[in-house]
Amino acid sequence: MTDNKGYENIDPVTLGVIAGSFNSIAKEMALVLYRMAYSSIIRESEDLGAGLFDIDGNEICESDSTPMHIGSLPGYIDGVRHFLGDNMNDGDIILHNNPYYGASHTPDLAIIIPIFYEGKLVAFAANTGHVLDAGGMSPGLMVDVVDVYAEGKHYNAIKLYNKGEKNEEIWRHIFENVRTPKENKGDVEAMIASAKLGKKRYLELIERYSLQTVLAAQKRWMDYSEEMIRKEIAKIPDGVYKAPTGWLDDDGRNYGQRLRIETSVIVNGSDLTVDLSGSSGQVETAYNVPFSGSTLPATYTIVRSILLDEASSEVFIPQNSGIFKPIKVEAPLGSIWNPKAPAACTARINQVQRLADQINLALSEVLPDKTTAGNAAHVHFNSYAGIKEESGDYWVYIEVNEGSYGGRYGKDGLDSVDNLVANTRNNPIEELEMRLPMRCNRYELREEGASAGKWRGGIGIVRTWEFITDSLFTGEGDRHTDPPRGVFGGKNGLTGSMTLNPDTDGEQNLHAKLTNYKIRKGDLLEIRTPCAGGYGNPFERDPQAVLEDILDDFITKEKAKEDYRVVIRDDLTIDEEATKQLRQGLEVLKS
């Protein structure tokens, strides 16, 4: 590390100052985007990302919105380069979303603005946002589609503005070919405002500190983040760490045919490779994962979360391309993690969640105090749609149903929260019902309760919708068959489910993945998301903690006895003696 890196001359103070600016620019870009946006998936769920990138597409800084967007933009910029080469000018505003050219998936549109200084391209300001409808074969989401063309329109580095001039024809074409033109247009306007702001702020930095200093500072910060993560990787003994085989439910067409996931983490010095060979081949529906836009960012996110946990770290370590450099992924072309065009690949969130959990489980033995028991590692990602009677317009609502975290060393798992590589927000019920023909009858923790462990698993949610009109429903879910794993003696978690008209004569279990399923007026749809696995032997759990869980209905009294061997009296106090005997009896049995 003695070669000239080009930033030896920046004083440490200027370096800190510029870093603070990068961080606040990304935050400000995201704020403008979600506050201005129209569709609830962006403005309420914050399913978006925004940041600055160097001319090679390296990430300088990105907003702390949802992790799947973070780290995907370098791929988009590669894609734009593929189509435009050097045909970029000051004043261009570029729209891109092709998953075979870097996009995360088709509905995640990106707005990319090349930044010019003294006539030269110096950086990009860019952002991504999930739009309600991309003009594909069905409104909102879809799984069972024939190919990538059916997912929606692809904008291959299309210039919405060319040298500052708006291309009115292309705007008309784009928004006249989606089901939610008003929302999409509002979202794209918000994305443009956000990217323009990024450009303005970056140029201000250059004016203030000179181009050379800013370029040097961004390089220094990428090297810093790389150094910090390499240090952590190097602490893990070299070797191959393999996760137990995981199973996805199906591809959304061939129900009953489970899909295999094999995951090995290979550590070699300060390099870390995730090897996914042995996993399922690509599938015939959209249940494939775009490699650079989704497989890679998900891997970066989980590895960073384990090794440089933000909550436990004293200093702020920026998420930039430096973090990505030591991390590689091996996934054969033609596999579910790296499909060949023109395979459809828009439905990928469940797989990348599982990928993150598999990496977590693979490292469980070697990093027991940095990993968790098996997580919910899924999303019941649902879309509901219909036609408004008065206007004839479409209404579309895309819903992210949260998961739960596995038990952790020294801590219980988190309940009812967005999981792993997703971090969106739910929509207020009082906001949804004011504008949609749906009514929420229940939104609570699952009554089956937590999975046992010395540190228990987190609890998933149950949500019930009642439909006021006939509606179209698409479910992009998983984890109805393979429960989250307990570790170190903790119990496995609970699988998720979807039920139509529960507790009625017409009760019907639904698959996790459905495309354009017709729901009738008056129908009820109940969604249960998985409860995560427990960590450690439940018989070692503090009896007081078991009692507290009973008082809060996180577990039942019966479960306390069965799973934890803690005896609770009728007056809700711990019977210490009986508990001791029960727990000792077990020791005897064991020996």
Place this chain on the structure above:
Amino acid sequence: MIRLGVDVGGTFTDLVLTLEESDQSWVHKVPSTPLDPSEAVINGVTEICEMAGIEPSEIEQFFHGTTVATNIVLEHNGADVGMITTEGFRDILHIARHKRPYNFSLYQDLPWQKYPLVRRRNRLVVPERILATGEILTPLDEEETRRQVRKLKEAKVSSIAVCFLYSFKNPKHEDRVKEIIQEEYPEAYLSISNEVLPQYREYERFSTVALNAYIGPKTSRYIQRLEEVLKKMGLKTSINLMQSNGGIATAQVAAEKPISLLLSGPVAGLIGGIKAAKKANFDNIITLDIGGTSADIGVAPNGNMRMRHLLDTRIGQYNAMVPMVDIDTIGAGGGSIAYVDEGGIFRVGPQSAGADPGPACYDRGGTVPTSTDANVLLGRIHPQSRLAGSMQIKPELSKKAFDEHIASKLQITPLEAAAGALKIMTHNMVNAIEMNSVRKGYDPRGFTLVAAGGAGPLFACDIAEELNIPYVVVPPYPGITAAMGLLSTDIAYEKVHTLWGSLTNPDIASIQNVIKKLEKESLKTLTDDGLSEAQIVLKRVCDCRYAGQGYELRVDAPEGEINEEWIREVIKRFHQTHEREYASQFPDQEVVAINVRVIGIGLVQPEKEQSFLDQGKDDFNVNNYPSYPVYFWVQDKLEKQDSTFINREDIPIGTKLLGPAVIQQKDSTTLIPPSCTATFDEYGNIVIDMKKKLSTKRSKEVLASLTK
């Protein structure tokens, strides 16, 4: 009129007493008594009355700022709260918005799950459901309600929050539950969602209402107790409390809605700063209050405080959807620690050495370099020139700390390390000012920076230089700006109602109805407080957005008859606000008013201002004061210049001083860099003119600032 302001902070309780007739004022500081904050108040009141030679019974107005409510939240020691909520929705508080605070962390905690405002065992449901339209789908099960209330009584909760979906559309069920609780468990403190916050978004509303219940019993007990003991001392007037919205409330209103007290302290500081700058004839104001561990930053264009965006109003990690003045707090203060991290990056704060062990130079066991040590090394705080009674400092310890922890690691001198630490802090504050306030479309070149707190006036000129701010104002008592602010405040209550009505195709009658109702309620509250009609001002605010957007912006609505023209004006103002916030507007889009607000203001400020005309020594002469070398940034280079150290109380009104100079007073130090001129005005302010200094900045930098 005799008026008293008492601000209870974490370390000190500050008091200001003014006698309008004789144009005199006294300021005083006593140590706070966290276990029972009223003790310090009593001590302070007794002592300041003695200083002024008056009896407590002569005090005519009593204004109080308190962190009682805030501390309950931050220390997690509020009441055991019970909740009655809609069947099917027991866990709204547990699920929250299902977004975790950190993206990249498996070991983080969710504060709302780790420290629940209402434990799950005490969140009980009853059958009832109101629809988005306000119609009743499921009638309230009164028998079940009664059973659940009894359960909560058995569980010995001391307060109960009642939170039903859509109660802002139809309060009938909540009102009935309130009656039942009053029958079954009249001792319980009540927090009813349609009374506390009739506004949509269930999680934010439930959280606010639960928080109100959580802090309610303790806060109202504190207020009651304080009133009692003050009465015993002979106080005849009732007490008024500072609220987060920048107005004051009577004790009774505050006890019913303690949630409105959460930002009490910092807001009073902002108001005190605004007042000082206004007296010095400045309108556009940025205030900076730097204490030991943190800095509060506020921005007031045209002297008006900005309100924080509704969804950003939180205390700790809890949402509290109540109007709060937009004040930003960052971890930068006199005790902030400088260090080099594992990756070789030079950082300052947010960790602080606090008061104990404190900076290295205090020689009380602190060995790590702090911001104060940096100021000592640069000569800005001088051991020989300290004021009587202040602490003896040891510069060699500051040097040692910077040498060991920074200089040796970065291969720079301790002096460079100290200067660097201050520059990093300055930039952090500049960034915060830009990000949270100035970037909302306000140009700093038209603003004045008011410096408060012990360390604010040390940093102010460096910050002003970075932001191209032409003037800095240091109020007469920078260490007690909040207490001063208490005496500059009017009574203000904000009432809100969710309207969700189009302005582009308006139902004028319903808008009229809602505003009239809110105005009537506001009038009643204010007349109940004993205010006359001449003292009452009503203001209107609409929270608007483009149809289809998810977030509202606050728009000041005009007075007068609500007709088509009025609506057009609101729409116009919304477009302008959107343009300023987001740099864009969509004139052909439909505009919707989500919430309507009425702010009822009761004017209680006196007209007359205190004068400082007789301050200072008659034979004041700069040459009688010692000079010591101090390091300054001159055109981005560190330069040593001899500077005069002067005691502030010696300086007569009207004096002009050219920097470099250091002005010392009991609890604060003001740094006047070279090329800056300080004037001492008749209100006791130091007004520092930065223009000459700014004109010598590198030309390129000025160019850059012009394009901002």
